[in-house]
Amino acid sequence: MVVSQYIKRGILYSIGTPAIGLGLSMFTFGAFLKSSGFTLFQSFSSTFFAFALPGQFVMADLLLSGGSILNIFFAVLLTNARLFPMTINLIPIIKNNKTSKWKYFLISHLIAVTAWISMFASYKKIEKDNRFDYFLGLGGSLWISSILFTVLGFICSDFINGKIILGLVFFNPLYFLIMTLSNINSKKLLLVFILSAFLGPLLNYLNSSWGILTAGFISGTLGFFIFRLKNVK
Numbered sequence: 001m002v003v004s005q006y007i008k009r010g011i012l013y014s015i016g017t018p019a020i021g022l023g024l025s026m027f028t029f030g031a032f033l034k035s036s037g038f039t040l041f042q043s044f045s046s047t048f049f050a051f052a053l054p055g056q057f058v059m060a061d062l063l064l065s066g067g068s069i070l071n072i073f074f075a076v077l078l079t080n081a082r083l084f085p086m087t088i089n090l091i092p093i094i095k096n097n098k099t100s101k102w103k104y105f106l107i108s109h110l111i112a113v114t115a116w117i118s119m120f121a122s123y124k125k126i127e128k129d130n131r132f133d134y135f136l137g138l139g140g141s142l143w144i145s146s147i148l149f150t151v152l153g154f155i156c157s158d159f160i161n162g163k164i165i166l167g168l169v170f171f172n173p174l175y176f177l178i179m180t181l182s183n184i185n186s187k188k189l190l191l192v193f194i195l196s197a198f199l200g201p202l203l204n205y206l207n208s209s210w211g212i213l214t215a216g217f218i219s220g221t222l223g224f225f226i227f228r229l230k231n232v233k
Contacts, residue, residue, distance in 0.1 A: 010137025013122055014115075014145070021140055021147035022114040024168040025053055031165045032057075036064055040154055047150040051112055051143055055080040063100025086116045093123055094131040106133070110139030118142075122159040191226065195219035 026047060039152040040058065050056050055076045062072045087108050095104070119135055151185045157165070194221040204211030 004130075004133040004137075006126065006133035007114075007137035007140075009126075009140075009186060010134040010169075011141045012137075014118065014138045018111040018114050018118045018138075019145045021034075021174075022053075022112075023145050025147045027153035028165050028177055029053060029056060030155075031157035032153075033060060034157040036060065040151065043154045044147060045161045047147045048078075050076075051109065051146060052080045052083060052113075080172040082113075083111060086113070090119060090135075092115055093119075093128075096129045096132060097185050098129060099132045103132070105141065107136060109197070110135070110143050112139075112142070115142050126130040180197050191213040192219045194224040195222060201231045 046056050058075050058079045059072055062075055064106055065216050090111055091104055115138055123131055196215055199215035200212055203215045
């Protein structure tokens with residue numbers, strides 16, 4: 001099978017900061033699973049089938065605390081609900097007439113935050129008819145590397161200091177912050193960023209359980225409607 005040059009370009013783009021940023025967090029997750037009594041197969045399967053780190057942590061934590069399957073299902077569903085609007089946002093960008101529709105359902109599994117934000121940082125350099133292949137290489141390589149890092153974290157957890165492992169988990173959020181700041185020239189993103197920076201600490205102080213989630217929802221919704229009304233005019 002001949003691999004498209006755009007798949008290769010997507011793979012090359014993922015190698016480096018995106019793969020390292022996500023991989024280190026997955027490495028930490030693998031170590032967490034080992035220390036919590038999960039098996040190597042369970043650790044592998046978690047990233048293979050889920051590929052959404054916050055949801056994976058929620059699932060593991062609820063399993064450890066004895067949560068019911070129904071509770072775990074709805075908790076993970078709520079945690080990973082953010083991937084739905086991301087998918088709706090990304091599919092039109094990579095959609096083309098030469099790709100079968102069923103392939104879009106499969107590639108949706110690769111739409112996680114790191115792949116999504118990396119795609120938006122680079123897609124304008126790729127012709128639309130080739131963006132599907134490009135994202136397949138980008139998202140697919142991040143998915144595979146995440147599985148490998150999860151397994152590696154599981155295997156190496158007994159040989160690495162716990163404080164070092166804990167510190168690695170902050171690498172990925174730091175990467176998101178850097179990527180956000182690098183795209184801050186977008187007025188929409190700037191508005192949402194400012195609103196979130198103001199509302200986040202305030203609402204978190206008022207309600208630590210729902211403050212951050214509420215701040216993100218309000219900021220994103222306001223930003224959407226402000227720019228929608230502006231475009232209508």
